[in-house]
Amino acid sequence: MLIFERSRNGRSAYSLPPMDVPESVLDMEPHLIRKVEPGLPEVSELQIVRHYTELSRKNYAVDVGFYPLGSCTMKYNPKLNDALAESEDLSFLHPYQDEADLQGALELMYNLQNMLCEITGMDAFSLQPAAGAHGELTGMLIIRKYHKVNGNTHKKKILIPDSAHGTNPASAAMVGFEVVEIKSDSEGLVDVEELKKHLDENVAGIMLTNPNTLGLFEKNVSEVVQLVHEAGGLAYYDGANLNAIMGIAKPGEMGFDIVHLNLHKTFSTPHGMGGPGSGPVGVKKFLEEYLPVPLIQEGEGGSYTFKYDLKHSIGKVRSFYGNFSVLVRAYAYIMSMGAEGLKKVSEMAVLNANYLRKRLSERFKVAYERICMHEFVLDNYPVWKNLGVKTLDMAKRLLDLGFHAPTIYFPLIVKEAMMIEPTETESKEELDRFAEAMFRILEEAEKEPDILREAPKTTPVSRLDEAKASRHPVVRWRKEEERGS
Numbered sequence: 001m002l003i004f005e006r007s008r009n010g011r012s013a014y015s016l017p018p019m020d021v022p023e024s025v026l027d028m029e030p031h032l033i034r035k036v037e038p039g040l041p042e043v044s045e046l047q048i049v050r051h052y053t054e055l056s057r058k059n060y061a062v063d064v065g066f067y068p069l070g071s072c073t074m075k076y077n078p079k080l081n082d083a084l085a086e087s088e089d090l091s092f093l094h095p096y097q098d099e100a101d102l103q104g105a106l107e108l109m110y111n112l113q114n115m116l117c118e119i120t121g122m123d124a125f126s127l128q129p130a131a132g133a134h135g136e137l138t139g140m141l142i143i144r145k146y147h148k149v150n151g152n153t154h155k156k157k158i159l160i161p162d163s164a165h166g167t168n169p170a171s172a173a174m175v176g177f178e179v180v181e182i183k184s185d186s187e188g189l190v191d192v193e194e195l196k197k198h199l200d201e202n203v204a205g206i207m208l209t210n211p212n213t214l215g216l217f218e219k220n221v222s223e224v225v226q227l228v229h230e231a232g233g234l235a236y237y238d239g240a241n242l243n244a245i246m247g248i249a250k251p252g253e254m255g256f257d258i259v260h261l262n263l264h265k266t267f268s269t270p271h272g273m274g275g276p277g278s279g280p281v282g283v284k285k286f287l288e289e290y291l292p293v294p295l296i297q298e299g300e301g302g303s304y305t306f307k308y309d310l311k312h313s314i315g316k317v318r319s320f321y322g323n324f325s326v327l328v329r330a331y332a333y334i335m336s337m338g339a340e341g342l343k344k345v346s347e348m349a350v351l352n353a354n355y356l357r358k359r360l361s362e363r364f365k366v367a368y369e370r371i372c373m374h375e376f377v378l379d380n381y382p383v384w385k386n387l388g389v390k391t392l393d394m395a396k397r398l399l400d401l402g403f404h405a406p407t408i409y410f411p412l413i414v415k416e417a418m419m420i421e422p423t424e425t426e427s428k429e430e431l432d433r434f435a436e437a438m439f440r441i442l443e444e445a446e447k448e449p450d451i452l453r454e455a456p457k458t459t460p461v462s463r464l465d466e467a468k469a470s471r472h473p474v475v476r477w478r479k480e481e482e483r484g485s
């Protein structure tokens with residue numbers, strides 16, 4: 001029962017001591033005074049507790065179970081980092097406070113800028129962008145401005161492999177670039193010969209997701225970057241999948257000029273659900289002057305200040321200085337893991353993905369059967385063709401078996417794709433449980449396929465009209481008489 005339906009006039013969840021100060025009457029403009037009661041539910045404390053507990057039980061989260069949502073890095077994030085981000089010292093700061101009052105926060109951001117430089121091999125970082133795609137947009141604005149400043153306004157083409165994350169072409173197009181798709185080769189990597197065909201004086205740059213969305217490391221990455229540079233383009237690294245390479249490889253050392261990271265995947269803030277994110281953008285020295293302002297700099301006497309005087313800055317891409325609470329979590333995570341810890345994270349993420357890939361390949365077809373990075377893609381086309389069961393049905397059945405479904409039908413270059421990212425925080429036993437569930441689903445597909453087509457049966461709602469849910473979402477309770485409108 002919803003909280004509004006539990007409401008009864010006069011019931012309340014609080015009791016206040018008698019007033020011991022004179023009642024004051026607000027001197028407000030009459031038009032600002034509410035004429036109708038706000039219509040809040042009147043319930044007891046117990047009813048509120050039950051309401052929220054019930055809501056939380058309807059939800060699935062990484063704190064509940066395995067969440068192998070490929071491309072999203074739904075790993076467990078230490079609660080300690082949440083506690084630090086919520087601490088009064090940090091969460092009660094106001095961005096309009098004086099620099100002198102914000103020294104601790106500025107120092108944290110300054111150190112984080114430097115740590116991200118060290119992790120990626122770049123020279124300067126802006127912490128402003130609020131998401132991965134926002135980082136991409138920032139990077140594209142930098143590329144556009146760089147070519148403009150250098151008198152190369154004809155450079156309009158951005159090359160993007162077909163195995164890139166879907167946000168890449170969207171970000172390039174938003175900035176007015178012409179997107180040119182580069183086909184993958186038979187190994188699922190950038191086809192270098194195909195790339196060469198598109199290299200000419202109009203190339204503004206390349207956007208490379210690495211590891212790509214097949215979970216594969218672009219082994220020809222240095223050659224790709226060199227070719228683009230020779231054509232006068234810049235090389236952009238989508239580093240949202242950094243969970244796979246931390247402490248092992250650096251985009252800067254691969255030759256890239258710009259990189260974005262997803263702090264809300266790799267560095268201890270949960271990804272998704274519309275929560276705050278952070279997509280910092282790092283650049284090589286020659287592009288530092290193009291970054292959004294302000295950066296944080298160390299001033300005289302060890303104090304920290306905002307730096308606004310960047311000659312070619314693309315301006316601000318977000319109000320204030322980025323999603324500060326996400327920056328705090330990232331800082332705490334990096335400090336507590338240390339260099340060795342971060343490397344271990346990537347090693348474990350890759351090990352877990354390869355273990356699960358190997359186990360599943362006993363009965364399933366893996367799209368590109370070779371050592372993967374942090375994730376891999378199943379090609380379930382044979383199941384669909386031979387047994388008439390879609391990847392969607394299999395994913396829905398996983399919900400009944402207690403797992404979050406992997407990403408499905410992405411990347412687009414694999415038919416009936418199922419993209420699985422176990423992350424480093426899962427145990428071998430959990431991976432085995434998931435593999436067993438997948439084998440069981442395959443047996444059901446052979447013997448009782450309707451179980452799969454009718455799944456899920458154990459969730460609060462079964463199959464939704466997903467198009468309607470996204471086009472016409474109903475996200476608040478409405479009175480009976482308002483429903484249906």
Ligand SMILES: Cc1ncc(COP(=O)(O)O)c(C=O)c1O
Pocket residue numbers: 071072131132133134165167209238240241262265277279
């Ligand atoms: C490789 C890659 N690039 C870009 C993005 C976009 O990031 P965001 O969802 O924060 O916009 C993602 C998201 O997971 C991603 O996996």
